Amino acid sequence: MTTSQTSVRHADTTGRTANARPLRTFLALDAAVTAGNGLIYLLAAGPVGDLLDLNTGLLRGIGAFLTVYGILVAVLATRKVPAAGPTKAVIAANLLWAVASVATAVFGWFDPNTVGTVWILMQAAVVGGFAVLQINGLRRLSN
Numbered sequence: 001m002t003t004s005q006t007s008v009r010h011a012d013t014t015g016r017t018a019n020a021r022p023l024r025t026f027l028a029l030d031a032a033v034t035a036g037n038g039l040i041y042l043l044a045a046g047p048v049g050d051l052l053d054l055n056t057g058l059l060r061g062i063g064a065f066l067t068v069y070g071i072l073v074a075v076l077a078t079r080k081v082p083a084a085g086p087t088k089a090v091i092a093a094n095l096l097w098a099v100a101s102v103a104t105a106v107f108g109w110f111d112p113n114t115v116g117t118v119w120i121l122m123q124a125a126v127v128g129g130f131a132v133l134q135i136n137g138l139r140r141l142s143n
Contacts (some may be wrong), residue, residue: 016141020081023137027077027090035070037123038063052116055063069093074076084138091134 024042041048041063045056052059073090076082101124104110105117 006095019083019143020028021140022053022081023082023087023134023141024077026130026133026137027073027087029076030090030094030134031077033070033130034066034073036043038066038068038070042067052119053113054110054116058110081141084131084141087134087138090103091138094127094131094134098124098131101127136140 041059045059045063049056049059050052076086076090094142101120105112105120105124110116116143
């Protein structure tokens with residue numbers, strides 16, 4: 001490989017890494033919020049369940065899932081350039097979570113109280129927002 005080819009390759013890698021910074025940030029924020037929320041559900045299922053009028057077993061199950069999911073998203077966020085496939089899987093999971101959360105609130109699944117319903121809708125908005133930010137970050141990476 002010639003020096004000019006090495007320079008071009010290095011510049012391309014540096015540019016991709018710089019373009020990946022917003023995506024990595026959005027993935028890292030998603031991971032922190034998700035894992036933090038999961039840990040709260042795991043460790044404080046009783047008080048949270050009382051506040052939201054949700055079953056503590058349900059909250060612990062969701063908490064375990066969210067904690068593991070958050071850790072996996074955090075691992076993805078540590079990559080210099082997150083792979084498109086896993087990133088798309090995170091985006092799809094976030095969109096699915098947001099839609100399922102809205103459906104849960106609209107149809108009254110799990111019978112939360114008003115505070116619980118508002119909390120579920122707020123989570124839907126945050127998770128949907130992360131998905132939109134991650135979509136934009138992935139698009140920026142593709143350009």
